[in-house]
Amino acid sequence: MEKIKVNMKVNSKPVTVEVKPYARLLDVLREELGLTGTKEGCGIGECGACTVIIDGENVNSCLVLAASMEGKEITTIEGMAKDGRLHPLQDAFIRHNALQCGFCTPGLLMSAKAFLDKNQNPTREDIKVGISGNLCRCTGYEQVVDAIEEVANKND
């Protein structure tokens, strides 16, 4: 099977990769580009650990063919801090103890970012909907929602 050449932007940098036609975006990020912050937890789009942002929207990278990413802009957890400074959400996650084992954290941060980028004044319930595609087994989500809420309120 022929490999497919794909030009995309990953964390603001142009990247050209040759991918297998059936390769998932998740595998290409982790194996080809070494971006292992994006995790695999289920492979079927349930757990959200593989969440990345494509053209501004949070999606499960396990359900995306890498070959289809021509011209797309992808943000992974590695692209969240800019110029050595944490994104406000990352900082809030630390201060609110919004993580434990940390395996779901990159995906949750991706969803939280995509959500806040589009929602100016979310309620606590809106935030819960915004991260409802990210399963976490440790935290019960409470401190995660606290952290996102704090950042959302600062955005006002």
Added chain:
Amino acid sequence: MLKFDYLRPGSVKEACRLLAQHKEKAKVIAGGTDLMVQLRDEDKKLKDIAYVIDINHLKELKYIKKDGDYLRIGALTTHDEIYKSELINEAVPFLAQAVNTVGSPQIRHRGTIGGSICNASPAADPVPPLVALDAQLKLVSAKGEREVSLLSIFEKPYVTNLAPDELLVEVYFKGLPENTKTSFIKLGRRKALAIARMNIAAAITLDSEGKVVEARIAPGSVLPKPDRVRTAEELLLGKAPDQKLLEEAGRKVSEEMIKRSGIRWSTEYKKPVIEALTQRVINQALGVE
């Protein structure tokens, strides 16, 4: 994961050409939220697939527009886009409600209305409102175009009768009459990432005296194939809905379920629950709680 070659047509026309060329050996991918899972699980029905034809980037199939009395939705419109559409929220709010219960934000950002229809899951949340709306589908192939009713394509769970070279490009339906109220209910085991245990859509049109002039009731995961329940709808016609009437309507739906599916291990649960959900969805549509 099944292995396949990846084809990326630049237009609907080219997609049709590829489908005509590869037929059963090809499978169309849109948002991929169902197909990618099936490919990973090496679903038996995909065992002969050699090509995946990616149409997701074809912007020409991404639209929601009003066309006279009709609303037209391009097959590649995502659940999220439908949920956020003012047009949809005004004209057919139960469709917006339904698509917003699909999976999770991630799934709603990728999953498309066309994909959801073609996947033919009996639990698909967008389908009951579309059934209630008597939605029509526009299919194209290298040979031309045809239009069929949504109901006519479902053969059995996860199987449609679309020809292997056909591409679903649009779903459309006539807007609802004035004074029509709609609602949708999904019963899942949790509030997100849930597969519908059952779901149901209803659209009720009342006259100035509060009597039903038109009723559309479409349950999901209840009948062997998606359908409206005409017996329940007809019962309501000409009457002002009250508790007793709605109870009876609920029984009509469960009778239809048993008539078409027979008694199964799950009937003991589904019968009383679909009766209750029928009442509830009509009450909700009418604003009665």
Added chain:
Amino acid sequence: MPLLGSKNYDYLNKPVPRVDALDKVLGRAQYAADLKFPQMLYGGMLRSGLSHAKVAKIDVAKAKAMDGVFEVLTYGDLKKAKSWANYMYITDTVRYVGDVVAIVAAETPEIVQDALKAIQVEYQELPGVYTIEEALAKDAPLVHEGAPDNIFKESHFPVRKGDVEKGFAQCEVIIEREYHTQYIEHAYIEPEACVAVPDPIDGTMTVFSSSQNPYFTRRYVADILQCGMHKVRIVQQTLGGSFGGKEEGVGLIAGRAAILAQKTGRPVKIALTREESILESSKRHPFRLKYKIGATREGKIMALEAELVDNSGAYNNQTQFMNFRAAVHTAGVYEIPNVKVDVVGVFTNNIHSGAMRGYSSPQIIFAQEQLIEELAEELGMNPIEFRKLNALKTGSLTATSQELVEPVILEEMIDTLVQKTEYSKKREAYKNQSGPKKRGIGIATCFRGCGFGAESVDASGATVTALEDGTVIINSGLVENGQGLKTAYSQIAAEVLGVPVERIHFIGVDTHSIADCGMTVASRGTVMGSQAMKKAAGELKEILKKTAAEMLNTHVDKVDIKDGVYFEVPNPKNKVFFSDVCNKQLWSGRQMSVFAWYEPKNLNYDHHTGQGNAFPTYSFGCVVAEVEVDTETGYVDVLNVAAGHDVGTAVNPALIKGQIYGGIAMGMGFAITEEVEVNKGKVGTLNLDTYIIPTSMDMPQMSTLIFECDDKEGTYGAKSLGEPATEAVGAAIANAIYNATGRRIRQLPADLEKVLLGKSLRGGGK
């Protein structure tokens, strides 16, 4: 006294941010599946898919001949195919669907899959046993030849206190009830993974793994390789949750990766899919709990008799340890003069049960805390008054006749929770509701022996090393699972040394770096495991103090330290930095590091009678849950949960809250949605679409009430919390459902069908 800050510490009792948080929010924390090595191969397993069978014939020739395949091994290829605990690395006798009949190493994961498909196996299927009843039936097929009647003999634990016959004779009201619980999956978001890296020169096998207990993993690897343990090095990677699950399962994959690495001479990675993880990891034991309990008309419980049987599945899965804890806690938080308890496990051809957060307590409390309300109702008594009348108090004798010498603040906790939640008012109001959606409120209390107790040795070791610049490296054989152990240990070392937490670095476990300190289980990490840390830091503090005294020109008794500055007690202006003292220490050739070992006191427990001191101390909990039950669909919406926990000393309140919130989520899943469906041994819920854990949208309003007390046993008076955080939630929800509907849920989960019909319809209505 819900806290906070009533205790006077510098670094404890404070919500210090997690020391590993930065790596985790940046996505740079390395989990086992993230690792890559030059020349690395991938390993994979062929699983039987059958519940009970003999391998009649297995042909691997085709697989072996494939391009990119480096090794294929079957049962006959191993010197020793059975692990030190009785699991099979590879087997020719299939006892459950996840059993492995061949393993493969190949260049890519794809080739591994292709090779596995190319292996041809002929099985001779055998009749199996799946339920407790089937296992115990006369002439039932045997799961293990060494276990007659399928009874797991070593897992039988009794408790005999007083004389139950005489006790029941004194009772005016006696009830008998039976409860059942289901298989529960840990559902950590990280599936198990490891990479085995052989060193061709010195023969050491290093395994980087997602182990909850790296020393446990080491036993498996040394066992399969049949080499000395000194040639096996396990390095724990950042762990993506475990909850008791990454013990045997990780040992098995580490062993398989190691043998493939040894045979091929190349690093081998094995990363499980979610489906494999659910198949091969242990599950929370399903229990059948039969209780008989009686009380006088005045409400004094006089006798309790219980027979608990748990379904152990196919392998030896800690039932023989867990059932000790089960037996000790079967009578609940009540002082009952006559108690007779028997707990025993049975083998079946199912997925195997093992350790999972609670270690029998969620199951027991689910039964026990409903039982107590059922008895109260029979007596016509208020459940709160009834509980308090019989509750354990300071000085009470437990079911094992252990005198509770440390403070018991259970009653105070119950009162606080009842008041805060308006429990009594709501409970009455909810008895009369109209409409399909009915609310209910329920309470459950619990207690838990802290640490291993008489189950195992609660010893631990730790090293504390000062560096010349005044920073400190600490190490312990206990591990960070996500619970925050690195942070808690850093706080404890900081507290002892008088040095800010930021200057302390916890290494993380490499089995070559420190002695086996026992498993990070049983909620013992902070309570008992850190005893050695406190001791080592304390010894180093005294050693450094001598140098500080010299530098301050004063007597050592007059030296104290705060925030990294030594000072003379009567004259604080005379001071010297910790870093300067460390520097001087090094260049004076004095000791910079201490390794200390903590040996627990002897408890004096008799396992034959179940009498004696079972645990050094106990933590207590009280949970109130409020639900709304849709009586037309069976849907249970958990609206509010208030959880009160007596943690002794709150080492880190932010981490404690995190444990409680997470515990509530897990308890909710246990109560209403979660069940690993098993049908004749076949697992129907193999991924997270059908195994249903709570999402953010499902979570209730939560409130936490953290209680402290002065307990002498744990490190700085800390008591267990990790498991208490989840154990009573299910019971509180079950009692709330009863309040709402008037129907008891005696079999979990309380899912749609169970709540509506009173029976399960899952898996085809079994």
